[in-house]
Amino acid sequence: MSHINDTQITDAVVAEHGLTPDEFQMVCDHMGRTPNYTELGVFSVMWSEHCSYKSSRKWLKKLPVDGPQVIQGPGENAGVIDIGDGDAAVFKMESHNHPSFIEPYQGAATGVGGIMRDVFTMGARPVANLNALRFGQPDHPKTRHLVAGVVSGIGGYGNCIGVPTVGGEINFDKSYNGNILVNAMCVGVARTDKIFYAAATGIGAPVVYVGSKTGRDGIHGATMASAEFDDASEEKRPTVQVGDPFTEKLLLEACQELMASDAIIGIQDMGAAGLTSSSVEMADKGGVGILLDLDKVPCRETHMTGYEMLLSESQERMLMVLKPGREPEAEAIFTRWGLDFAVIGKLTDTGRMVVAHEGQTVADMPLGPLADGAPEYDRPHQPTPKAAEFDAGLLDGAPDMASALTTLMASSEIASRRWVYEQYDSMVMGDTLAGPGGDAALVRVHGTQKALAISTDVTPRYCFADPVEGGKQAVAEAYRNICATGATPLAITNCLNFGNPERPEIMGQFVGCLEGMGEAGRTLDFPVVSGNVSLYNETNGTGILPTPAIGGVGLLKQLDKAVGNRFTENDLQIYLLGDGNGHLGASLYQRDILANDDVFAPPPVNLESEAKHGALVRQAVDKGLLSAAHDISDGGLAVALAEMCIGHNIGAHISVEGDIGFWFGEDQARYVLAVSADKAADLEALADGLPLSKIGVTTGTELKFGDTVTISVAQLHELNEGWFPALMQG
């Protein structure tokens, strides 16, 4: 039988591995010879867009990543921030777009599993999962199948492992018909003095493999995630991994147990590009070399080649470097949990990755070029042309206020997501103070009186119309959602989903969104501590809307001060914080009421106002003034008010007058605040010149605008709840 490394490295073989001729030449230069087949495979995954960020790195470097709250910024498995009292929040968001389109259940499930491993690898216990999902048009023939599969996969994994799924977002748009987005975020909590990193040090230290056995699943998943789709993409099903949440639960508990000791030097999960990327990253970060003996790797299939073992993306596996001599105690823990444990190599001083299999050296490569040697591309980028301002002429013959509001409440963007989130266990762990359906989720830090506020946000239609403003807005909305609970925003993770970066207009969207995101992060003191980039979300040359999803995390120091986003009783004074000019460009009103898809400028974001208004809301919550607070976003003021009424079936009488723009405009930096009458004066005094105006009062069970428009809250509720079940029943 001929060895896989006897395969001739032809131009076609190189192309199949996704390397360009120039990149291949660079590989040959680094190697000082032509790589063999196994080495080519390793280089191809390490240099894939997914692993190397070769198109995005130049721009990612411009994001704000520092702050006194930051313990670990981008570059590790997850970001780490200080939340006081020796506690840290550890979090990251990651995409699993390509696999979820091909095989929605397993794609989504393994996305959830992968992001949780990133978090618990750092020594944290995962405490909350969120998901930012984008699907195609509701009536597209594949949408129902994809929604059902993705939701079921997220629930199947998260419910079993016992980490609550507490929030997220879902959008529908035709640009996702051929490329859905599944972005999974996980937040964990650790002690600041027990954070674990990937870097491996100590020549001779044992390299240990734990978790599931290795199979042939997911080989070249990272390469698949770095290419466009075409009509044959569904044939790529074998590159999708299969998840086993039960094993991950055992792996989590075993790792936590071992982490309580001091036996671990470095630890890294085997995610994209599996054993290859974990060993390369650990050894490279530690500035050492690594020797792997593949004969020791636990396999669940026979006759696997070294190539397959190195590139497999089988799930629920970890690589660790232990202090020499600590293997027996570690092995005892993993064996007790019924998991594989194998010493598969050791650290060396060579600066190279040397791989042995069946008595032969099957790969011998310099680590530096593998980890950091991928070319950094400054791809041509064409700025998105400035969009025109909204054409007010489109409002001629617009429907009346009541019918516009009832239509929006039952629209794909605003409709209740109950059908989805009731399939997720949102309460396990006993610390979910506010689960799905609020502005931000609130999760108590176990055993304390403080809570994390978590939200995922982006408005892709804004990003498409104006990437810079859209990038700002995504950060600003996460900031607002966190402030609305009373929490202080601390840091963000991002998941940057775009089309093909080799097209200048797509690269222009990317550059624009990052510029806006960076500016917002700097102004709002809301740095980026982790993230992920997913490019090539295109099918047959059609790209998705630019979707730089943001996951924000904030801290509420006293959880009993938290406020919700629903009216709680009658006779509350309703205030509008923030002002605007009724901005309808790129609004939901334009899309769903006017049924107009012209590109108009989205609402501009005034970051100074965001900061000031956010601070006011936080102060008001801290002083116990507010009964409810809700950020104004999709659908504008009218939708925000309707949502606040629905929760407890409490109506409102809105006494101010306004035009369509006033009710449905999506001007930024705005909140609706509800305050009991005896505290209204204190709130007004606190506002101290900021635009705060009283607009109405809670009363009865109808939402009334002036004396002319009256809608029953029960009807709004029914419309809002009805859309999703109707979609899924078909």
Added chain:
Amino acid sequence: MQASVIVFPGSNCDRDVAVCIEAAMGKAPLMAWHGDSDLPKSDLIVLPGGFSYGDYLRCGSMAANSPIMREVVAQAEKGAAVLGICNGFQVLTECGLLPGVLMQNKGLNFVCRNTRLTVTNNKTAFTAQYEAGEEITVPVAHNEGNYFADDDTLKHLQDKDCIAFTYAEGDNPNGACLDIAGICDPSGRIVGMMPHPERRAEAALGGEDGKRMFSGIVEALP
């Protein structure tokens, strides 16, 4: 009194219920490992929610055959109070301590939400602090909570006052026979229920209706 929480591989509500027991009892329960064949004599044994052994066979069936369960059954027969919540209820039916079976939800999906329950029997070891017929709110979170038993068994449950909780009218989340949310043995010492009282045992989590399960049993035991 001695309380024990059994930890199976895949249990994920073990900590949550231990928190509630500690709050009620002033002392942390023993966390007992599924693979052990010894269980210190316990007055209260709790089988927690989760996905024991991944639920990869029928839910609860592998756990029912784990070494520790022989001890649980033996102590239950000698009078220990046993509470099975969610996956724990499934284990109790699989090991024969309670009759019937938990099938997949009628809607075919996992469901996690608050449900309104009627306390049908307030004379069990766990429900003495509720009024008979009292309506309480306790969340469910399961994929296999659809209680089923043959007609004779259902009649027996009714005749012997062995239905502990039912879902309030119109709030049955899974299609369970007779709206059954929880049952007990004729002695009232062994209770299995799909809803999670440990998730609604403090005001910060939305309500305290579940708390009286734990304070009730602590009061009832020596």
